[in-house]
Structures are given as structure tokens and as C-alpha cells.
Amino acid sequence: MNATATIQKTVPAKSPAEILWNLARKDMAAVDAIILEKMQSPVGLIPNLAQHLVGAGGKRLRPLLTVSTAALCGYEGVNHHKLAAAVEFIHSATLLHDDVVDESALRRGKKPANLIWGNSASILVGDFLFARAFNLMVETGSMEALGILSNASSVIAEGEVQQLAALRDLQMSEDAYMAVIQAKTAALFAASTEVAPVIAERPTEERDALRDYGLKLGLAFQLVDDALDYGGLESALGKSVGDDFREGKMTLPVIRALQTASEEETAFWRRVIVDHNQEPVDLEIAVSYLRKAGALQSTMDLARQKSREAREALAIFKPSPWRDTLAELADFVVDRIS
Template identity: 55%
Template sequence: MRAVAERRTEERPAATRDDALEALTELVRADLEACNRVIVARMQSPVELIPRLAAHIVAAGGKRLRPMLTLAAARLCGYRGDRHVKLAACVEFIHTATLLHDDVVDESALRRGLASANAVFGNKASVLVGDFLFSRSFELMVEDGSLPVLAILSRAAATIAEGEVLQLVTQNDTATTEARYLDVIRGKTAALFAAATRIGAVVAGRDTEDEAALEAFGMNLGLAFQLVDDVLDYDADQVKLGKAVGDDFREGKVTLPVLLAFAAGDESERAFWRRTIEDQEQGPNDLATAQGLMRRHGTLAETLRRAEAFGAAAKTALARFADCAERRALVDVVDFAVQRAR
């Protein structure tokens, strides 16, 4: 019976980007609305700047993808309580805190097409409110009362920080290996996806195999998501991207499209990458040159192929779960993540 269900799932056409996210949102709408109420309530503080700044980044229109993954994973595992609602809010607070910190580190002026919090309120306020949101996330973990959940989410928070520091270490270094770069994005992006989905199995009391399967789903989805972001930084419309195209290039970030172009280039091309990425000596036409080299060597397309491979692995990880609306929605979210660059 399970094999038949799997064949039916595989035979379904891939959902469009908008359809996939809308379907997931609709599926968990009641839980998501409850989660949003928790988020709004826990952003409050007698220190007036805290809710103002927190509301600014929340109002920027995030998709709430990570908390929706927690909500859907819990329902996929048959959970019918409400613990997952606060834990989904916890996941969103961790994510939002890291965004505030990242924008300070990256000196970003835009976040989802609007002025970033650090551009509006300053770096100090953004860092401190990010710390506040981290603290709120840990309050929610403690209120849940589960040591396994606390272990998973606190470890994810530490891993995210490790990934960000590793990115700082590898920044401007064209000698970075692909394996090293995957370590960076596994930490800074995929770890929270993995934790968000794994805790769905934990609150439902499922066995360790189901936990591991949902963790693998989230990890591979997160890797695919970040690789597509790497492509979009060089090949997207700024309005669609929500930040300035080429930010990674201007900041000297070594992402997979850069590493592949560096490896495929001749010595003059490698000299270009060393000048622009390592030495940060960039002229007005260098971004266009970088994009041209990537097109010449097909590195954007190759990065997308890697993302698709991780996406396929994410779908495979769901094979042990019976066919249901939640499983179909999660499969479609993988397609959403990859198709953002199409």
C-alpha cells in the first residue's frame, strides 16, 4: 500500500512556486495564525525600541517557511496537540535573530526589498534586539519542558553561529574547498531547517528513525534553499530578490558559483577572482564580468543541479511516511525552494 502511495506522489506534477507555498500555508493556517499570535505577544517589551525594531523586520514580509515546516512536520507525524505552535514561534525567533545579526555583519541595506533594521535603527540596536529574540526563543523552549526539544533547538542555535563564523573565516578565500563551503551552509542555513522539522517528530512521540528522516529532509531542503540563494545573488531581479543583486560578490563571499568558476577558469580568470574576491578591488563593471564568467562556465546551472540533487534527497527522506496532505505539501515545498531560480 505504501509503495502505491509513493508512486502516486511521485507521479504528481511539480507545483508552481506560488502554489506550493500557498498550499502549505493553507494546510497549516489555523496553527500558523496561533503561532503568529505567540510571536506578536512575545515581541512585546516595556523597552519601546524592542517591539518597534522587531515589528520592522516582521513587517518586511517573511514567508514563515521555517515555522510552517515545524507545524506541517508535527501534523505529518499525527500530532494533534498544540505544543508545536510555541515551538514554531521559537524557530521563527531564532531565524529572525540571525537575520538581524547577519545584516549587521554584512552591512546590508535591504531586507526583503525594504530598508534593513540596521539601516533604520543602527547596528547596536539590531544586535541587541537580536539577542532579545534569542532569549525569547529559549524562554519558549523552557516552557515546552522537553529536554530533547531543548537539546535540538539549542544545538541548532549554536550550529548557526558556528556556520556564520566559518563563513567569516572563508570569506575572501578562493582556496576554500567545496566541502568546506557545504559545511558553511550546512551550519548557517540548513541546521535550522533540520531542527524545525525534527522537532515535529519529537512532539509527536515518534521513533528515532522518523526523527532522523525529518531531520534529513530539513537538512537537504536547507542546503538546496541556500544554493538557490547563491544563484539568485548573481542572476535575479533585485525587486524579486529583496536585496541588491551582487551583494555576495561585493562582500567577497565565496559561494559555490564562485568556487566553480574559479576552478574552471584560466589563470587570467583566476587573477580576476583573486582581485575582486580576495583583495576586494572591484570596479563598476566587475559584477557584470563575474556574471559573464559564470555563464561561460555554466556554474550557475551547475549550482542549480546540486540544489536539485539535495532537493531529491529531501523528497526521498519523506518516503517512510504515508501519503497524506502534509507529505504532499512538504514535497511541493522542495520544488518551491528549487524553482525560485527558474
């Protein structure tokens, strides 16, 4: 499962995400308007499919980061709206392609686009949104922002290919796993927060700090996502769990569980992951092995550590509602489930 289902537009009062949304309400309305405008096309299938994914229900976490960090940097222009929309388009393009690659059954709680319009449409509309992201970046005139986001885009694709190559590979190391989630998820978070100090022409140390904040936040986010795919620390298995398991995707919980697995348990993992021979009951067995090994707990612990590092990266900024809420967001990304 890729990192998606987290912060909702309507969250219980006073969550940091809601506070950020309220602070950035006008900016996010401007971003939404750009997203809506730029996904239009005389080819009707494009806005129809894009609307399904991008138009409504998205959490817009990455664009929210771009406009919030731009505010933190005192940016007063309008290019952060275009860059935020570009970031959301890049993210949406990867989701459309991921759905085809992963054969996902659900995306943001809805049927994924490829199961409605077909794989071909998802591939090509993904390409369209990706190209439109670059149109938007060109409009800003910021070659530095273009460099950051085009580099992130090739790193994302690299991470996705690396993950694909490691599918069903029981030997995957923690280092390889961390490299994959840094590339496929954290790189875009980092880019979405790094472009803000760049267009605000802030000093290098603020640029480094905000890139670091985004990177660590993205790592925490994906670690939590990977724990959530096995139900996280809650006892009951929710509805949208087990995607990674069914796909034979190697994530940190499984890698950690394998480190202390008995022979019988190793044989189990080999059957379900390598041989891809699964019975419906196997997900429950997998979760029991993960819990026994403390693998979900240790994955969440690492997420919490990355979240702390994200918070610490903001220390160079003076206290402000923007800084403080971005710091709390780092905790929220982890606490949302445990």
C-alpha cells in the same frame, strides 16, 4: 546573502507553499499570535525594531515547516506553535546580526533594521529575540526540543564564524562551503522539522527522516540563494543581486568557476574577491565568467539533487496532503527561479 527571500505569503495559486499555508492556516495564525506576544516589551525600541523584521512580511518558511511536519506526525497538542515561533525568533535574531556583519543594503526588500535604528540596537534586539526563543522552548517543557534547537543555535553561530573566516579566501574548498551552508542555514531547517516528531513522540526513524528532509531542503534552499545572488539561470540581472560578490563571500558558483578559470579570469577573481577592488561593471563580468564555466547551472543541479533527496526522505510516510505538499515544496524551493 543569507537564505531569506523565497516563498511569499501571496504566491500564484497552487504553489506548494500556498497549499501548505492553506492547510496550516489556523496553526500559522496561532504562531503569529505567539510571535506578536513574545516580541512585546516595555522597552519600546524592541517591539518597534522586531515588528520591522518579524512582524510583517516574513515568509515564515521555518515555522511553516514545524507546524506542517507536526501535522504530518499526527501531533495534537499546542507545543508546535511555541516551537515554530521559537524557530522564527532564532532565525530573526541571526538575520539582525547578519545585517550588521554583512552590511546588507536590503533585507526582505526593506531597509535593514541596523540602517534605521543602528548596529547596536540590531545586536541587542537580536539577543533579546534569541533569549525569548529559549523562553518559549522552556514553556513547552520539552528538554529534547531544547537540546535540538540549542544545538542548532551553536552550529549556526559556528557556521557564521566559519563563513566570516573564509571571506575573500579564494582557496575555499567545496567541502568547506558545504559545511558552512549546512551549519548556517540547513541546521535550523533540520531542527525545525526534527522537533515535530520529537514532541509528537514518533519513532526514531520518523525523527531521522524529518531531520534529513529539513537538512536537504535547507541545503537546496541556500544553494539556490547563492545562485540567485548572481541572477540564477535568468539572463537579466534583477535588483537584489551581487550582495555576496560585493562582500567578497565565497559561494559555490565562484568556487566552481575558479576550477576552470583561465589565468586572466583567476586574476580577475583575485582582484575583486581577495583585493576587494571592484568597479561597478565587475558584477557583469563575474556573471559572464560564471555562465561560461556553467557554474550557476551546476550549482542549481546540486540544489535539485538535494531537493530530490529531501523528497525521498519523506518516502517512509504514507501518502497524505501534508506529505505530498511537503514533497512538492522541495521542488518549489528550486523551481522558484529557474
